[in-house]
Amino acid sequence: MTSPDSPSSIVGTAPGLPKTARGERTRTRILKAAEETFGTLGYHRAGIADITRAAGVASGTFYTYFSSKEQTLRELVQEMGRRLRAHLERETADAGDRLEAEEKGLRAFLQYLRDNPALYRVLQEAQFVDESIYRRYYESFGERYVRMLARATDRGEIRSGNDEVRVWALMGISNFIGLRYALWETEMDFDDIVATVSDLLRNGLAAGGGREKS
Amino acid sequence: MTSPDSPSSIVGTAPGLPKTARGERTRTRILKAAEETFGTLGYHRAGIADITRAAGVASGTFYTYFSSKEQTLRELVQEMGRRLRAHLERETADAGDRLEAEEKGLRAFLQYLRDNPALYRVLQEAQFVDESIYRRYYESFGERYVRMLARATDRGEIRSGNDEVRVWALMGISNFIGLRYALWETEMDFDDIVATVSDLLRNGLAAGGGREKS
Numbered sequence: 001m002t003s004p005d006s007p008s009s010i011v012g013t014a015p016g017l018p019k020t021a022r023g024e025r026t027r028t029r030i031l032k033a034a035e036e037t038f039g040t041l042g043y044h045r046a047g048i049a050d051i052t053r054a055a056g057v058a059s060g061t062f063y064t065y066f067s068s069k070e071q072t073l074r075e076l077v078q079e080m081g082r083r084l085r086a087h088l089e090r091e092t093a094d095a096g097d098r099l100e101a102e103e104k105g106l107r108a109f110l111q112y113l114r115d116n117p118a119l120y121r122v123l124q125e126a127q128f129v130d131e132s133i134y135r136r137y138y139e140s141f142g143e144r145y146v147r148m149l150a151r152a153t154d155r156g157e158i159r160s161g162n163d164e165v166r167v168w169a170l171m172g173i174s175n176f177i178g179l180r181y182a183l184w185e186t187e188m189d190f191d192d193i194v195a196t197v198s199d200l201l202r203n204g205l206a207a208g209g210g211r212e213k214s
Numbered sequence: 215m216t217s218p219d220s221p222s223s224i225v226g227t228a229p230g231l232p233k234t235a236r237g238e239r240t241r242t243r244i245l246k247a248a249e250e251t252f253g254t255l256g257y258h259r260a261g262i263a264d265i266t267r268a269a270g271v272a273s274g275t276f277y278t279y280f281s282s283k284e285q286t287l288r289e290l291v292q293e294m295g296r297r298l299r300a301h302l303e304r305e306t307a308d309a310g311d312r313l314e315a316e317e318k319g320l321r322a323f324l325q326y327l328r329d330n331p332a333l334y335r336v337l338q339e340a341q342f343v344d345e346s347i348y349r350r351y352y353e354s355f356g357e358r359y360v361r362m363l364a365r366a367t368d369r370g371e372i373r374s375g376n377d378e379v380r381v382w383a384l385m386g387i388s389n390f391i392g393l394r395y396a397l398w399e400t401e402m403d404f405d406d407i408v409a410t411v412s413d414l415l416r417n418g419l420a421a422g423g424g425r426e427k428s
Contacts, residue, residue: 042342044258099420127338128256135398138390158419165410166419168394169387176352176386177379184349196379204418205372205380206313 016065027065030055031079034072039118043073043125070129077126077133080119081140087112098152102170103198109174110190113182120183142167173197230279241279244269245293248286253332257287257339284343291340291347294333295355301326312366316384317412323388324404327396334397356381387411 018024033055037046048069052059066072091108095101113120126133142164149163181193232238247269251260262283266273280286305322309315327334340347356378363377395407 124338124341128342138394156421159417159421161413161419162406162410165391165395165407166414168390169411169414172386172388172390173383174386176382176389180352180382181379192376193379196376197383199375200380200383200415200418202418202420203373204414204416205375206416207370207373 016067018065023065026055026057026061030057030062030065031072031076034076035080035118035122038073038076038122038125043069043122043129073122073126073129074133077123077137080116080122081137084109084112084119085141085144097155097157098149099157099198099202101148102201103194106174106177106197107190107194110178110182110193113178114186117183120179138171142171145170170201230281232279237279240269240271240275244271244276244279245286245290248290249294249332249336252287252290252336252339257283257336257343287336287340287343288347291337291351294330294336295351298323298326298333299355299358311369311371312362313371313412313416315362316415317408320388320391320411321404321408324392324396324407327392328400331397334393352385356385359384384415 018027030051034046034051037050037054040046041050046069048059048062051069051072052062055062066075088105088108092101092104095104123134123137126137145167146163149158149166152158153160153163177193177197181188181190232241244265248260248265251264251268254260255264260283262273262276265283265286266276269276280289302319302322306315306318309318337348337351340351359381360377363372363380366372367374367377391407391411395402395404
């Protein structure tokens with residue numbers, strides 16, 4: 001990250017993007033402070049002054065990297081999405097097949113959400129600032145997920161089917177299970193939850209012979 | 215509804231609850247206007263004057279039935295939940311078993327959401343007014359749903375399992391599938407979507423022999 005030839009997509013020459021490693025660290029610190037501030041106060045109540053105070057930078061520094069509070073939210077949501085995806089990729093890297101990756105992925109997601117509760121709140125609130133922020137987050141997540149299911153079908157790990165619909169169903173499961181068991185309940189162990197969802201994804205709900213019925 | 219002995223739970227003597235059928239109609243009209251107004255303008259931008267204008271009542275009339283905008287939101291969310299549940303009960307009444315009820319219920323939910331898009335927006339926004347409104351909506355929905363799954367298990371229609379976790383997974387599926395295919399896309403036919411989710415719920419995703427793996 002110290003070279004201008006760094007492959008990082010963050011370092012660049014577009015306006016607002018830092019040109020040095022130090023600038024990149026400052027920008028990252030402002031985004032982290034925005035995450036905490038939006039997560040605690042809510043987007044509407046949070047001011048730029050709250051963000052710069054939390055980041056320990058002057059307010060002029062904020063405007064070196066961001067043009068507005070809304071742009072900060074937009075970039076923060078993208079950054080949170082990248083961070084979560086990287087986390088899930090790491091945690092599912094050694095899964096033997098797609099269904100094991102789903103199981104490990106759900107567990108990793110629940111733990112991540114419990115450790116980073118601001119993610120959920122900021123994302124939900126973004127809907128009311130600009131729905132396209134929220135929509136792009138899930139669409140971008142969904143596109144990669146569809147490719148993963150398609151590869152799993154090719155490898156014979158799951159049956160073929162409408163993977164886009166399946167992906168939205170799977171994201172819906174993680175979202176509500178996360179809300180209920182990682183955010184609202186902060187103590188519950190994830191073992192039984194993950195086992196129940198994994199069984200649903202592997203086998204469905206039908207009492208013996210479900211496969212023949214459809 | 216014309217008798218004071220009406221069994222309706224709405225007619226009552228508690229402060230703010232109408233004592234006559236006419237009063238009940240006015241209160242219902244105000245709630246309907248609040249739904250439209252919150253759905254269009256958003257809760258924060260909508261004022262009580264917007265609600266009374268949409269309902270065609272004087273602002274004094276509003277305060278006969280509601281103490282504040284927040285109380286209106288709270289009662290509206292409860293009322294929307296009751297209406298949706300009644301709709302789903304009607305639409306799934308002739309289902310032969312729980313898995314058929316899930317299929318009919320998802321289709322009915324998607325159509326309902328497409329016809330009543332304010333439901334989603336008002337409910338989502340309620341999270342940021344008072345999270346307990348949002349939480350109570352889903353908890354109340356979930357409690358009934360758990361009882362339905364338990365009865366289906368007793369009848370041998372589905373395998374036994376942790377029904378509370380299953381219910382939050384099922385509600386998550388409906389929520390995201392509804393967001394994606396009923397609200398964001400307003401033209402798409404529901405047949406393939408419902409068939410895909412139904413297949414997931416009946417059979418899971420595992421390629422042949424999933425049941426043995428778990």
